[in-house]
Amino acid sequence: MADTMIEIKGLNKYFGDLHVLKDVNLTVKRGEKVVIIGPSGSGKSTLIRCMDYLEEPTTGEVIIDGTPLTKKNHLEMARKYSSMVFQQFNLYPNMTVLKNLTLAPVKLQKKSKEEATKTALAALRRVGLEQKAGEYPQNLSGGQQQRVAIARAMCTKQPIILFDEPTSALDPEMIQEVLDVMVELARDNITMICVTHEMNFAKQVADRVLFMDDGQILEEGTPEHFFTNPQNPRCKDFLNKILH
Amino acid sequence: MLDGLFDARRWEITLSSMGPFWDGFFFTLQVTVAGLAISLVLGTVLGIFSTTRSRVLRAVSRVYVEFFQNTPLPVQVFFYYMAGPRVLQAILGAPSPVRISSFAIGAVGVGLYHAAYISEVIRTGIESVPRGQMEAALSQGFSRPQAYAYIILPQTFKVILPPLCNQALNLVKNTSVLALIAGGDLMYNADNFVSTYGYLQGYIMACVLYFIICFPLALLVQWLERRSKRRPRAKSIPGITPAPETAKEA
Numbered sequence: 001m002a003d004t005m006i007e008i009k010g011l012n013k014y015f016g017d018l019h020v021l022k023d024v025n026l027t028v029k030r031g032e033k034v035v036i037i038g039p040s041g042s043g044k045s046t047l048i049r050c051m052d053y054l055e056e057p058t059t060g061e062v063i064i065d066g067t068p069l070t071k072k073n074h075l076e077m078a079r080k081y082s083s084m085v086f087q088q089f090n091l092y093p094n095m096t097v098l099k100n101l102t103l104a105p106v107k108l109q110k111k112s113k114e115e116a117t118k119t120a121l122a123a124l125r126r127v128g129l130e131q132k133a134g135e136y137p138q139n140l141s142g143g144q145q146q147r148v149a150i151a152r153a154m155c156t157k158q159p160i161i162l163f164d165e166p167t168s169a170l171d172p173e174m175i176q177e178v179l180d181v182m183v184e185l186a187r188d189n190i191t192m193i194c195v196t197h198e199m200n201f202a203k204q205v206a207d208r209v210l211f212m213d214d215g216q217i218l219e220e221g222t223p224e225h226f227f228t229n230p231q232n233p234r235c236k237d238f239l240n241k242i243l244h
Numbered sequence: 245m246l247d248g249l250f251d252a253r254r255w256e257i258t259l260s261s262m263g264p265f266w267d268g269f270f271f272t273l274q275v276t277v278a279g280l281a282i283s284l285v286l287g288t289v290l291g292i293f294s295t296t297r298s299r300v301l302r303a304v305s306r307v308y309v310e311f312f313q314n315t316p317l318p319v320q321v322f323f324y325y326m327a328g329p330r331v332l333q334a335i336l337g338a339p340s341p342v343r344i345s346s347f348a349i350g351a352v353g354v355g356l357y358h359a360a361y362i363s364e365v366i367r368t369g370i371e372s373v374p375r376g377q378m379e380a381a382l383s384q385g386f387s388r389p390q391a392y393a394y395i396i397l398p399q400t401f402k403v404i405l406p407p408l409c410n411q412a413l414n415l416v417k418n419t420s421v422l423a424l425i426a427g428g429d430l431m432y433n434a435d436n437f438v439s440t441y442g443y444l445q446g447y448i449m450a451c452v453l454y455f456i457i458c459f460p461l462a463l464l465v466q467w468l469e470r471r472s473k474r475r476p477r478a479k480s481i482p483g484i485t486p487a488p489e490t491a492k493e494a
Binding site for chain 1: 401479
């Protein structure tokens with residue numbers, strides 16, 4: 001079991017009367033790259049947000065590296081294990097790119113400013129934006145902002161990075177630059193969970209694809225399986241719409 | 245009586261008896277500074293309360309704000325003046341009512357009153373920060389108080405500074421309520437002068453002195469408003485980023 005990074009057991013989530021996640025079970029191995037697809041409202045974002053405790057499960061458990069997430073430990077667990085890349089980037093607009101990357105390492109992980117800066121610049125180099133270290137987020141394009149957000153997630157060196165529709169808010173011509181960064185990042189031994197509709201990205205990096213609808217995981221398999229031989233009718237229908 | 249306003253001799257006498265005006269001026273300044281400190285601290289706390297998830301804290305903030313915004317400041321100040329000494333007597337177990345200086349009444353009076361308004365300014369400031377900012381902070385492992393301190397509140401400054409200075413300006417003017425309880429402030433001393441000599445010049449001088457405090461604040465509000473609309477310029481990081489292009493925007 002030491003190979004299990006994330007284990008989700010009997011997860012249910014209600015928003016009022018709305019039953020968003022219905023008894024979801026999922027095991028993700030250390031270093032595995034998982035892509036979650038599905039129509040909007042299917043619960044995929046809620047599922048990934050539960051893994052970071054941005055949503056509190058109504059019932060059921062999310063276990064990270066053997067430790068169940070609770071109200072008490074989730075911040076500590078977030079510091080140690082996971083960071084999130086959001087659809088809307090959520091960079092801190094009042095700070096430079098560099099400060100965005102060094103804030104958490106300095107304040108939470110008690111790294112020295114020099115060390116954090118070094119790590120941050122290395123991360124920016126990886127996403128090709130070292131030159132923009134002194135810039136403020138609002139002066140960057142959407143694609144650049146998202147690459148900075150990914151660099152920010154890399155800086156805290158957690159073993160899990162969660163991507164919540166990272167390219168959905170981008171203009172089409174900027175999607176590829178972000179996907180390229182993600183593909184490159186996937187070579188690391190981090191666990192990646194990614195909610196996206198970019199099937200080409202899934203084909204390149206995913207070990208496993210999950211199809212969700214109506215709060216349940218209806219089908220899972222390799223990317224090839226989804227391209228060639230999907231079983232569930234709703235999944236077929238969905239893939240037809242996004243792949244055509 | 246209005247003829248007197250153009251009487252050179254009256255102006256002369258007024259200008260040669262400015263001592264109490266300046267005393268009042270500096271007293272008003274002191275009350276302003278203390279009142280502003282109280283209102284900023286309390287207003288920020290109440291403003292944060294009103295945006296937390298705790299129903300109790302939100303209710304505390306709401307009740308406070310509604311009470312102080314919907315009752316007149318003079319009534320509040322009269323109340324402190326009359327009830328304050330007895331309340332302190334009861335709390336401290338003193339043998340007789342405890343005298344409270346007009347400075348304390350003034351600072352607490354305008355402080356508590358403007359805390360309600362400042363709380364609303366802070367609340368709207370916090371609400372102007374997108375929810376994703378808190379989520380990004382939480383997902384990095386910041387606690388809510390840390391997120392407020394490092395990420396949320398600094399972002400509100402741009403939005404809240406102009407209305408905050410506006411509150412400071414109103415607070416200055418509202419210290420004149422102290423004249424009602426013989427407070428020794430600028431308005432009280434000016435009024436004393438007018439009732440002693442019968443010269444309206446006294447009120448005009450009071451206006452001039454209030455204006456001296458308030459007008460720079462009004463200019464500051466305008467400047468802050470203009471500044472808040474500017475885009476931030478990139479900072480240069482030696483050895484990494486290109487040198488800043490000077491005069492690009494000019």
